[in-house]
Amino acid sequence: MNTRRRPRPRPKPRPRRTGGRRHARWLRRRPLRTRLTLAASLAVAAVAVGLCAGSFLVIRHQLLDQLDLHLTQSARLATQQSRHEPPGVLQGECRYLAAPACAQTVPARPADDPAKPYLLPVTATTRDVAAGDHGPYYSELQLAGHRSRMLTTPLGEDRALQVAVRADTVDRGVRQAAVLLGGLGAAGVALAGILGAWVSRTGLAPVSRLTATAERIATTRDARHRIELPPERAGRDDEITRLAASFNTMLDALEKSVTAQRRLVADASHELRTPLTALRTNAELLSRASRLTDAQRERAATALGRQMREVTLLVNDLIELARDEEPDPLIEDVRLADIVAHTVDAARGHWPDVPLVLSVDPGARTAGVLGVPARLSRLLSSLLDNAAKFSPPGRPVEVTLVSGAAELELTVRDHGPGISDEDLPYVFDRFYRARAARALPGSGLGLAMARQIARAHDADLTAGHAPGPGAVFRLRIPSRTTPS
Structure with missing residues (x-):
C-alpha cells in the first residue's frame, strides 16, 4: 500500500507593491x-x-x-x-x-x-x-x-x-x-x-463646519443645530455653500419630522390613556361578575366591546398615519366613481339615520385615476364619517363627483353646524378636535389620515364653509385614461 503523501501546492508569491502604489495608498489614508x-x-x-x-x-x-x-x-x-x-x-x-x-x-x-x-x-x-x-x-x-x-x-x-x-x-x-x-x-x-x-x-472651512454639525447632531441627537452660512450670499453661492444650505434644509425637514413624531407619540399616548383606563375598569368589573346582576354584567360587557372597537379603530388610524407612500406594485388604474359608489353604500349601513345622496357626472363615470383602491376608499369613508357625525338626523349628506379637463373633483357637503373660522386652519391636524366636537366619539385622526392619503396620490384636499349651514370638503385628484 502506497502511503506517500501528495506534495502540497506551493502558495503563489504575492505581487510586490511598487513604490507608486504604496505612495498612492498612503495618500488615500491622509x-x-x-x-x-x-x-x-x-x-x-x-x-x-x-x-x-x-x-x-x-x-x-x-x-x-x-x-x-x-x-x-x-x-x-x-x-x-x-x-x-x-x-x-x-x-x-x-x-x-x-x-x-x-x-x-x-x-x-x-x-x-x-x-x-x-x-x-x-x-x-x-x-x-x-x-x-x-x-x-x-x-x-x-x-x-x-x-x-x-x-x-x-x-x-x-x-x-x-x-x-x-x-x-x-x-x-x-x-x-x-x-x-x-x-x-x-x-x-x-x-x-x-x-x-x-x-x-x-x-474646506464650510466642510469642516458641516462635519462638526453632523458629528454634534450624531452625538446629541438634536436636529436643531444648523451650519453657519456667510452673510449676503445671495447670487454668490459656491458649491460648498450650496451644499451647506442644502444640509440645513435637510436638517429643517429632519427636525420637523422628529417633532411630528414626538408629537404623534405624545398625542397617541394621551388619547390611548382614557380608553385603556376604561377597558381596565370594565375588565376588573367583569372579573367580579358573580357579584353583579345580569343587567350590570350586560352593561359592562357592552361598554367593554364598544371600548375595544374604539381602541382598535384608534390603533388602526395610528398605523395608517405612520405608513409611508404605497409601493409602486400596489398602484392601479381604477375608476374613482366605482370606489365612491361602494364607499357610499357601506356608509349608509353605518349611518342609517343620515341620508347619503350621490351624484356622479357622466364624464366622471368612466374617468380613471392612479391609486390604491383600499386607501382611496379609506379616504372617502373618513370624509363621509366626519360629515355624517355632524349632520342632524334626517338632513342629507351630498356627495358629488364631476370631471374636469385633467382632474376629478369630489365634493362632500353636510348640513351641520359647519367649521368655525378659528378651527378651519387646524381641521387636518392630528388629534385636533374642535371645541364643539369634543363630546362626540372619535379620535381626531380621520381627517389627518385623509389628507395624508390625498397627498400620497398627488391630490389636493381642502375644507371650507358651505352655502348656508354646514361644511364642504373638496378632493381634486388627477384623472388618467379610462381603465379597460
Missing part, C-alpha cells in the same frame, strides 16, 4: 485637508520651479549671445586691421580678463605657416574655413587655464581669422543667476506650502 494642501502646494511649487528654470535658461542664452556678439565685433575689427598682415598672431593678451580679444590669421596651406607658433589651436576645420570649404563656427577652448570661446571665420586670400575671448564673465553671470533663481525657487516652494495650507483651510 485627511482631505492634507491631500488638498499637498495638491495645491505641488501645483504652485511646480509653477515656481518651472518659471525659475525657464528664467535661468533665458538668462544663460542671452549671456552667450552677448559673448558671441562681442566675438563677431572683435572679428570685424581684426579683419579691417589685418587684411594685409602676414599669417600669425595678431593679439595675444586674452589671458587677462580685461584684455581685448586675442586674434590670429591662419593660411589654408600648412606650408605657409609662420615660424612662430600659434596661440590658438589650429585644426583641419580651420584650414577648411581658410580654403572656403567650411563656414564660420564657434568653439570652446581653454586659455591660460580659463574657459574661452573662439570664433573662426574666413578672412579672404586663402586665410582664416580666429578670435577668442575669455568666458569668465558669462560663467560668473550664469552662476549668479543660478544662485539667485535657486533661492527664488526655494522661496516659491515655501510660499506654495503656506498658500496651499491657507487654500485648504479656507476652502
Whole structure:
C-alpha cells in the first residue's frame, strides 16, 4: 500500500507593491485637508520651479549671445586691421580678463605657416574655413587655464581669422543667476506650502463646519443645530455653500419630522390613556361578575366591546398615519366613481339615520385615476364619517363627483353646524378636535389620515364653509385614461 503523501501546492508569491502604489495608498489614508494642501502646494511649487528654470535658461542664452556678439565685433575689427598682415598672431593678451580679444590669421596651406607658433589651436576645420570649404563656427577652448570661446571665420586670400575671448564673465553671470533663481525657487516652494495650507483651510472651512454639525447632531441627537452660512450670499453661492444650505434644509425637514413624531407619540399616548383606563375598569368589573346582576354584567360587557372597537379603530388610524407612500406594485388604474359608489353604500349601513345622496357626472363615470383602491376608499369613508357625525338626523349628506379637463373633483357637503373660522386652519391636524366636537366619539385622526392619503396620490384636499349651514370638503385628484 502506497502511503506517500501528495506534495502540497506551493502558495503563489504575492505581487510586490511598487513604490507608486504604496505612495498612492498612503495618500488615500491622509485627511482631505492634507491631500488638498499637498495638491495645491505641488501645483504652485511646480509653477515656481518651472518659471525659475525657464528664467535661468533665458538668462544663460542671452549671456552667450552677448559673448558671441562681442566675438563677431572683435572679428570685424581684426579683419579691417589685418587684411594685409602676414599669417600669425595678431593679439595675444586674452589671458587677462580685461584684455581685448586675442586674434590670429591662419593660411589654408600648412606650408605657409609662420615660424612662430600659434596661440590658438589650429585644426583641419580651420584650414577648411581658410580654403572656403567650411563656414564660420564657434568653439570652446581653454586659455591660460580659463574657459574661452573662439570664433573662426574666413578672412579672404586663402586665410582664416580666429578670435577668442575669455568666458569668465558669462560663467560668473550664469552662476549668479543660478544662485539667485535657486533661492527664488526655494522661496516659491515655501510660499506654495503656506498658500496651499491657507487654500485648504479656507476652502474646506464650510466642510469642516458641516462635519462638526453632523458629528454634534450624531452625538446629541438634536436636529436643531444648523451650519453657519456667510452673510449676503445671495447670487454668490459656491458649491460648498450650496451644499451647506442644502444640509440645513435637510436638517429643517429632519427636525420637523422628529417633532411630528414626538408629537404623534405624545398625542397617541394621551388619547390611548382614557380608553385603556376604561377597558381596565370594565375588565376588573367583569372579573367580579358573580357579584353583579345580569343587567350590570350586560352593561359592562357592552361598554367593554364598544371600548375595544374604539381602541382598535384608534390603533388602526395610528398605523395608517405612520405608513409611508404605497409601493409602486400596489398602484392601479381604477375608476374613482366605482370606489365612491361602494364607499357610499357601506356608509349608509353605518349611518342609517343620515341620508347619503350621490351624484356622479357622466364624464366622471368612466374617468380613471392612479391609486390604491383600499386607501382611496379609506379616504372617502373618513370624509363621509366626519360629515355624517355632524349632520342632524334626517338632513342629507351630498356627495358629488364631476370631471374636469385633467382632474376629478369630489365634493362632500353636510348640513351641520359647519367649521368655525378659528378651527378651519387646524381641521387636518392630528388629534385636533374642535371645541364643539369634543363630546362626540372619535379620535381626531380621520381627517389627518385623509389628507395624508390625498397627498400620497398627488391630490389636493381642502375644507371650507358651505352655502348656508354646514361644511364642504373638496378632493381634486388627477384623472388618467379610462381603465379597460
